[in-house]
Amino acid sequence: MSVSIRTPARWVVISALTALAAACAAGPQTPPQTSPSPSDPNGQPSQVDPLAPYAPSGHAAMDAWRASFAARASANGRDAYAIRAVLEDISPLDLYLSETVTTQSAIEEQAEFAKPIWEYLRTAVSESRRVNGAELLAGSPDLWIGLENRYGVDREALVAIWGMETNFGSYIGTFDAANTLANMAVEGRRRTFAENELLALMKILERGDAVRTDFVSGWAGAMGQTQFMPTTYLTHAEDFDGDGRKDIWRNTGDALASAAHYMSMSGYEFGEPWGLEVTLPEDFDYSLADGRERRVESWQAQGVTIVDTARGAGISDGKYGELWIPAGYRGPKFLLFKNFNVFKTYNRADSYALAVGLLSDAVAGRPGLSTPWPSDLQPLSVAQVKQLQSALNDMGFDAGPVDGIAGRGTKGALRRFQAANGFIADGYPTTEMLAYVLSAASN
Numbered sequence: 114m115s116v117s118i119r120t121p122a123r124w125v126v127i128s129a130l131t132a133l134a135a136a137c138a139a140g141p142q143t144p145p146q147t148s149p150s151p152s153d154p155n156g157q158p159s160q161v162d163p164l165a166p167y168a169p170s171g172h173a174a175m176d177a178w179r180a181s182f183a184a185r186a187s188a189n190g191r192d193a194y195a196i197r198a199v200l201e202d203i204s205p206l207d208l209y210l211s212e213t214v215t216t217q218s219a220i221e222e223q224a225e226f227a228k229p230i231w232e233y234l235r236t237a238v239s240e241s242r243r244v245n246g247a248e249l250l251a252g253s254p255d256l257w258i259g260l261e262n263r264y265g266v267d268r269e270a271l272v273a274i275w276g277m278e279t280n281f282g283s284y285i286g287t288f289d290a291a292n293t294l295a296n297m298a299v300e301g302r303r304r305t306f307a308e309n310e311l312l313a314l315m316k317i318l319e320r321g322d323a324v325r326t327d328f329v330s331g332w333a334g335a336m337g338q339t340q341f342m343p344t345t346y347l348t349h350a351e352d353f354d355g356d357g358r359k360d361i362w363r364n365t366g367d368a369l370a371s372a373a374h375y376m377s378m379s380g381y382e383f384g385e386p387w388g389l390e391v392t393l394p395e396d397f398d399y400s401l402a403d404g405r406e407r408r409v410e411s412w413q414a415q416g417v418t419i420v421d422t423a424r425g426a427g428i429s430d431g432k433y434g435e436l437w438i439p440a441g442y443r444g445p446k447f448l449l450f451k452n453f454n455v456f457k458t459y460n461r462a463d464s465y466a467l468a469v470g471l472l473s474d475a476v477a478g479r480p481g482l483s484t485p486w487p488s489d490l491q492p493l494s495v496a497q498v499k500q501l502q503s504a505l506n507d508m509g510f511d512a513g514p515v516d517g518i519a520g521r522g523t524k525g526a527l528r529r530f531q532a533a534n535g536f537i538a539d540g541y542p543t544t545e546m547l548a549y550v551l552s553a554a555s556n
């Protein structure tokens with residue numbers, strides 16, 4: 114899609130007016146203010162009225178929403194200057210406000226859920242990304258040491274997040290966060306969320322951490338080299354170089370420090386693996402891959418073996434980990450630790466966190482996976498997953514709602530079917546397994 118950032122021309126006018134007002138206020142002949150006046154971020158009196166009519170956006174519902182939201186933001190205590198700056202230049206985007214339904218459903222589609230995991234990983238953890246990440250790690254050792262010392266987050270994890278979010282700062286999006294979030298609010302399904310993010314943008318301006326023209330974002334409002342939503346920026350952005358701005362757009366140190374601060378606050382464990390590849394014995398009880406964390410020593414007692422013996426030796430027996438089998442018994446298997454969940458605070462998809470983990474290992478020069486992905490397997494379509502769910506439900510295996518998403522409930526039900534019918538009970542839906550289930554259900 115080719116939506117460019119709108120030049121905030123009116124914002125320039127407002128800025129000039131505000132500067133003029135400030136200059137006048139500083140002069141000796143300034144008349145006394147007749148009523149309490151809102152202030153700009155520097156505490157200067159402002160002539161900006163947040164509730165004065167805005168120029169029409171060309172979209173009636175957007176204009177009505179803006180008038181209402183400006184009043185609520187003002188009642189919420191937001192500065193007149195900041196309200197006006199955020200709401201002045203909004204305009205309808207087809208992405209959110211088009212009449213066609215297909216565009217709307219495209220918004221909701223998350224790439225992580227649409228492709229088999231190995232296809233997703235092929236682009237997310239590409240060889241060029243590994244090479245670029247490794248070069249960036251080697252290129253500025255002082256930066257990485259400084260970040261590790263201050264935040265306790267491993268450099269390879271930081272570079273992997275940076276690579277995943279914006280290809281190391283090379284693609285930070287072409288939207289304006291204020292406009293895209295305003296569109297989201299008008300569209301309506303995520304109005305409360307979007308309005309809260311817009312209030313955060315206003316607070317950022319009030320604090321002076323960034324300026325209005327900084328707010329470059331992706332289509333959903335995530336900003337800068339590490340794709341922070343405005344509320345995350347408010348709570349976690351950092352001014353690493355101490356120049357008074359939290360510039361996650363242009364300043365790599367600020368961006369990476371902000372990501373490191375966020376990961377640190379999410380419980381990142383320095384020097385610990387996010388996960389380790391394991392192998393399982395042939396008679397392994399796959400129902401143990403149920404999302405429950407167990408001690409490493411318990412896993413070892415079940416025959417779970419860490420492939421990288423050197424790194425495995427550094428893991429304490431009492432550490433808790435979850436067994437994860439993302440692509441069935443033929444594919445790679447993992448013990449996942451705390452840092453995997455820290456990656457998921459960035460993006461809740463398991464496949465995203467796995468990509469971050471594998472990329473972090475790759476840029477650190479660690480060996481890749483010993484077991485290949487079963488890429489010959491054809492993933493089930495949504496319609497096929499529904500058939501599977503419905504057949505499992507008919508036979509009493511309780512797959513939950515027939516929604517076409519092969520989640521935890523579906524996999525658990527399939528596992529119970531497999532165990533009852535003499536298959537390896539990995540719960541992984543293949544076309545072959547679907548055929549068995551449909552055949553059993555029709556008998």
Ligand SMILES: [Ca+2]
Nearest residue numbers: 352354356358
């Ligand atoms: Ca800075």
